[in-house]
Amino acid sequence: MADINPRSSECQAYRLAIRDLCSRFDSAYWQQVEEHSSYPEAFVKALTEAGWLAALIPEQYGGGGLSVTEASVILEEINRSGANSGACHAQMYIMGALLRHGSEEQKERYLPGIASGALRLQSFAVTEPTTGTDTTRTRTVATRAGDRYIVNGQKVWISRIQHSDLMLLLARTTPLAEIKKKTEGLSIFLVDLRDAERQGMTVRPIKNMVNHETNEVFFDNFEVPAANLIGEEGKGFRYILDGMNAERILIAAECIGDGYWFIDKARHYANERIVFDRPIGKNQGVQFPIARAYANLRAADLMRYEAARLFDTGQPAGAEANLAKLLAADASWEAGNVCLQTFGGFGFAVEYDVERKFRETRLYQVAPISTNLILSFIGEHVLGMPRSF
Numbered sequence: 001m002a003d004i005n006p007r008s009s010e011c012q013a014y015r016l017a018i019r020d021l022c023s024r025f026d027s028a029y030w031q032q033v034e035e036h037s038s039y040p041e042a043f044v045k046a047l048t049e050a051g052w053l054a055a056l057i058p059e060q061y062g063g064g065g066l067s068v069t070e071a072s073v074i075l076e077e078i079n080r081s082g083a084n085s086g087a088c089h090a091q092m093y094i095m096g097a098l099l100r101h102g103s104e105e106q107k108e109r110y111l112p113g114i115a116s117g118a119l120r121l122q123s124f125a126v127t128e129p130t131t132g133t134d135t136t137r138t139r140t141v142a143t144r145a146g147d148r149y150i151v152n153g154q155k156v157w158i159s160r161i162q163h164s165d166l167m168l169l170l171a172r173t174t175p176l177a178e179i180k181k182k183t184e185g186l187s188i189f190l191v192d193l194r195d196a197e198r199q200g201m202t203v204r205p206i207k208n209m210v211n212h213e214t215n216e217v218f219f220d221n222f223e224v225p226a227a228n229l230i231g232e233e234g235k236g237f238r239y240i241l242d243g244m245n246a247e248r249i250l251i252a253a254e255c256i257g258d259g260y261w262f263i264d265k266a267r268h269y270a271n272e273r274i275v276f277d278r279p280i281g282k283n284q285g286v287q288f289p290i291a292r293a294y295a296n297l298r299a300a301d302l303m304r305y306e307a308a309r310l311f312d313t314g315q316p317a318g319a320e321a322n323l324a325k326l327l328a329a330d331a332s333w334e335a336g337n338v339c340l341q342t343f344g345g346f347g348f349a350v351e352y353d354v355e356r357k358f359r360e361t362r363l364y365q366v367a368p369i370s371t372n373l374i375l376s377f378i379g380e381h382v383l384g385m386p387r388s389f
């Protein structure tokens with residue numbers, strides 16, 4: 001476990017390399033992807049080929065063997081360039097469950113392919129339409145039948161299925177009535193998606209506010225080999241929780257990247273746009289909200305680095321990871337709102353990208369975890385107040 005300095009020359013080199021790669025995918029590229037509601041395949045391919053999405057996979061399996069601090073710098077820079085990590089971030093962190101809890105055989109079988117990009121593991125099926133955030137009530141069931149599990153149930157908002165070879169699936173393997181703690185009896189499986197739609201899995205895309213490929217999924221007697229169970233049966237919920245801190249930190253970094261993008265856009269426009277014979281940024285009514293949003297963003301950025309430092313040095317990071325996600329999502333949303341306001345009517349014009357990024361950054365208040373759930377973690381687990389649900 002190492003204490004990585006985010007201002008080291010290595011981190012700086014990563015920033016420059018990502019900036020260089022992202023500069024090939026400019027505003028026109030993202031506008032075209034958005035206009036056709038398509039997947040930014042060329043962009044994801046370029047990131048994969050350069051090895052950035054394999055940052056967290058250990059070198060022995062062909063990955064970069066980087067820390068969460070360094071991985072967070074990668075995702076921050078992607079969003080800071082005007083791109084959207086949502087298309088590809090899952091390839092970076094979903095494999096964490098396999099890495100931490102998979103058997104050596106599973107790791108050797110899958111991780112090298114995930115590292116090279118030959119296998120895309122960027123779909124993670126947790127959310128369900130009836131139970132929502134109450135994950136322990138998961139209704140999708142996986143019943144053991146010899147050397148297979150038979151899966152029945154429904155998931156919703158499952159992203160990037162059409163652009164994944166593998167999916168991590170959370171399902172209940174012991175009925176709620178037969179367990180002592182509601183967090184028990186859930187298991188995670190690696191599902192091969194390549195032939196899944198012919199074997200009992202149905203996928204229905206959900207049109208949504210951002211250009212984010214996401215779906216409803218139905219399992220009807222869908223078979224998963226027992227060999228694809230990750231770790232021990234019944235411990236899946238804990239395995240998922242184990243990956244949450246890293247995910248929170250990485251998502252916080254994406255928000256930070258968005259925030260800096262908004263601030264840069266806003267200050268340039270405030271300097272250039274002349275109204276009443278003066279740059280609009282000369283008016284403190286325009287300047288101060290940008291300055292305040294910048295201050296909040298810098299503060300959130302510090303919490304993200306502190307969370308990443310604790311995580312990378314093997315110390316408890318739950319409080320800081322959640323605080324970082326909360327503060328960063330709020331800071332990027334504030335920066336987005338201020339940027340839109342600074343642009344006036346032009347903020348609504350597609351050609352400036354502000355409205356797209358505004359929609360994209362709003363999502364972080366809800367997914368992958370909603371703000372209220374983070375507040376409830378802080379209230380209960382950090383501040384010791386009564387449990388609410």
Ligand SMILES: Cc1cc2nc3c(=O)[nH]c(=O)nc-3n(C[C@H](O)[C@H](O)[C@H](O)COP(=O)(O)OP(=O)(O)OC[C@H]3O[C@@H](n4cnc5c(N)ncnc54)[C@H](O)[C@@H]3O)c2cc1C
Pocket residue numbers: 123124125126127128131132133134156157158159160208212214363366367368369370371372373376388389
């Ligand atoms: C574009 C997009 C992509 C997504 N991708 C994925 C994916 O790949 N995989 C996946 O598994 N999920 C995915 N999700 C789902 C996402 O994680 C959930 O939408 C999110 O966790 C909130 O759950 P919910 O929508 O069921 O809200 P609900 O649980 O129905 O909650 C609705 C609102 O009520 C609040 N609320 C609920 N209970 C409480 C309480 N006790 N106290 C206070 N507030 C409460 C919530 O915070 C939320 O704001 C995605 C969602 C979107 C929109």
